[in-house]
Amino acid sequence: MTADPLPSHWQEAIKLTGSYLAALWRFPCLDLWEEHLDKIHPYTLAAIYAGLRAVGELTGHAGWLDTAEEIRRFVLEHGVQDGHLVKYVGSEATDASLVSVATPYRLLAPDDPVVRATVARIEADLRHRGGGVHRYADDTYYGGGEWVLLTAWLGWYYVEAGEQARARELLAWVEAQADEEGNLPEQIPQTLNDPCMLQPWVEKWGPIARPLLWSHAMYLILLHALDPAP
Secondary structure, three states: OOOOOHHHHHHHHHHHHHHHHHHHHHOOOOOEEEEEEEOEEEEEEEHHHHHHHHHHHHOOHHHHHHHHHHHHHHHHHHEEEEOOOHHHHOOOOOOOHHHHHOOOOOOOOOOOHHHHHHHHHHHHHHHHOOOOOOOOOOOHHHHHEEEEHHHHHHHHHHHOOOOOHHHHHHHHHHHOOOOOOOOOOEEEEHHHHHHHHHHHHHHOOOOOOOHHHHHHHHHHHHHHHHHOOO
C-alpha cells in the first residue's frame, strides 16, 4: 500500500512461509472446514496457489510462480471430475467453498467452464430454491444447515461473473437472517441435511454461534462488491 521496502523480518517470514508451502503442497492437508486431514483438497491448493503467486510477484521470486503454476496444473488434472471441481482428490462430491478457486484465489477465472460447472453443481446439490448454501451434501454439523457466509461468498462470485441479479438475491437472503440487533449467525437450521444431528451439537457446544465474525465479514465483502464505495 505504501510502496516502501518491506521490513527485513517480514521478508524472512515470507521466505520461510513460501518455502514451506512450496515444499509440502503435495501432501494431504486439512480443508477449509478443518476436516479430512488425509485428503488433498482443491480449496486448500487454490489458497496455496494464490499465496505463492502473491509472494512471487511481491518478491520477484520466479520459483514460487513456477510452483503456483504446477499447483494449477495438478488441480486441473486431479481435482476435476465430469467437468467440475470436486471436494477432494478421489471424490465426486462438491463443496460450496470451491467457488474460492475463482473468487478470490483466481486459480481459474470466474467465467472458466470448470468454474461455471462447479457453481451449477453447488446450486443444484447444496442450495434450495431461494435459500442459503450448505457446506456439502453429507454435512451433519448442527444438522448441516444453510451457511450465511457461504451464501454471501456465492453472491461475491456472481458479482465477479457479471450476474448482479443473482448476487442481490443472495444478499437479500443474508440480510434476512440478521436478528433485531443486526447479528448474523453461522448457519440457519432450515432444510437440514440431518435434522437428528442438530440437538446433539447444541448439547455439546451450545446454540449455533451468533454473531459470527466470518458471516459479517463475507456480508460486507458482498455488499462492497455490489456497491463499491466512491
